[in-house]
Amino acid sequence: MSDTRPIGIFDSGIGGLTVLRAIHELLPAESIVYLGDTARVPYGTKSKETIIKYSVNNARFLLSQGVKMIVVACNTASAHALDDVVRLTDYPVIGVVEGGVIAALKKASVAIGVIGTEATIRSNKYPSEINRLHPGTKVISKACPLFVALAEEGWTDNEVAHAVTKEYLQEFKGKIDALVLGCTHYPPLKGVIQSVLGDGVRLIDSAEETARIVGERLTGLGLRANGSTRGKISLAVTDSPERSLEVGRRLLGENLEISGVTLVDII
Ligand code: DGL
Numbered sequence: 001m002s003d004t005r006p007i008g009i010f011d012s013g014i015g016g017l018t019v020l021r022a023i024h025e026l027l028p029a030e031s032i033v034y035l036g037d038t039a040r041v042p043y044g045t046k047s048k049e050t051i052i053k054y055s056v057n058n059a060r061f062l063l064s065q066g067v068k069m070i071v072v073a074c075n076t077a078s079a080h081a082l083d084d085v086v087r088l089t090d091y092p093v094i095g096v097v098e099g100g101v102i103a104a105l106k107k108a109s110v111a112i113g114v115i116g117t118e119a120t121i122r123s124n125k126y127p128s129e130i131n132r133l134h135p136g137t138k139v140i141s142k143a144c145p146l147f148v149a150l151a152e153e154g155w156t157d158n159e160v161a162h163a164v165t166k167e168y169l170q171e172f173k174g175k176i177d178a179l180v181l182g183c184t185h186y187p188p189l190k191g192v193i194q195s196v197l198g199d200g201v202r203l204i205d206s207a208e209e210t211a212r213i214v215g216e217r218l219t220g221l222g223l224r225a226n227g228s229t230r231g232k233i234s235l236a237v238t239d240s241p242e243r244s245l246e247v248g249r250r251l252l253g254e255n256l257e258i259s260g261v262t263l264v265d266i267i
Helices: 016-025 050-066 075-086 096-107 120-121 123-134 146-153 161-171 188-196 205-221 240-253
Strands: 007-011 030-036 069-072 093-095 113-117 138-145 178-182 202-203 232-239
Touching: 007 016, 007 050, 016 030, 016 205, 016 240, 030 123, 050 069, 050 075, 050 120, 069 075, 069 205, 075 093, 075 096, 075 120, 075 123, 093 096, 093 205, 096 113, 096 123, 096 161, 096 178, 096 202, 096 205, 113 120, 113 123, 113 161, 120 123, 120 138, 123 138, 138 161, 146 161, 146 188, 146 240, 161 188, 178 188, 178 205, 188 202, 232 240
Parallel strands: 007 030, 007 069, 030 232, 069 093, 113 138, 113 178, 178 202
Antiparallel strands: none
């Protein structure tokens, strides 16, 4: 039996395409409906109540599209609203914090650094999950809000990117051996982050680990799409489809196999 219903993914914007790409690469037969809430991005500066309201709204839209699973591909929403999304449905719901935590614990032996939006860091979700699974692990966290703008602008390897990264991450030097990129927008800045922190620090991008968890969960529940036909990818945003496609291409480079974006009104 092959379950060809799509996987639903949402993010506050288009940064979650990094998670879509990892899932599509690992599970090419799966169809995906992606929703980017570009009308209300950023979530990283908002209150918990607002993040919950928007996330529930996004999940309802995906459920109306007949999805068999929801992936919350936004660290801020995963940190604040995962339980609320879980309560909406009997289908599996997977956030990106779980994957980031598991991957970090596999790679760190001294201490783990976590960077993310203001709301993600304020939630304390990463340190508490890390310490739930591995009590006593030292975690240092820091909000790096300007990274989102740098990634969107495509400024991932210029002087400004280097200066901002140095300013934010100087205090991590020599203190950690793994750094969780706890925001969907940060993976394009991997190069500059690595050059500031040095090769001794492993950078953790939760996208790949999340894709692995998605595959495992679908298989365990008998929900996998099988066969050699590639799944269909549908992209929807709540504002500015043209700009979203442009920023998406900037974030993912030429690998983005997306032809068009639909504008949806879920507000
Ligand atoms: N998607 C958000 C996250 O991963 C970053 C952008 C925002 O602030 O909404 O935390």
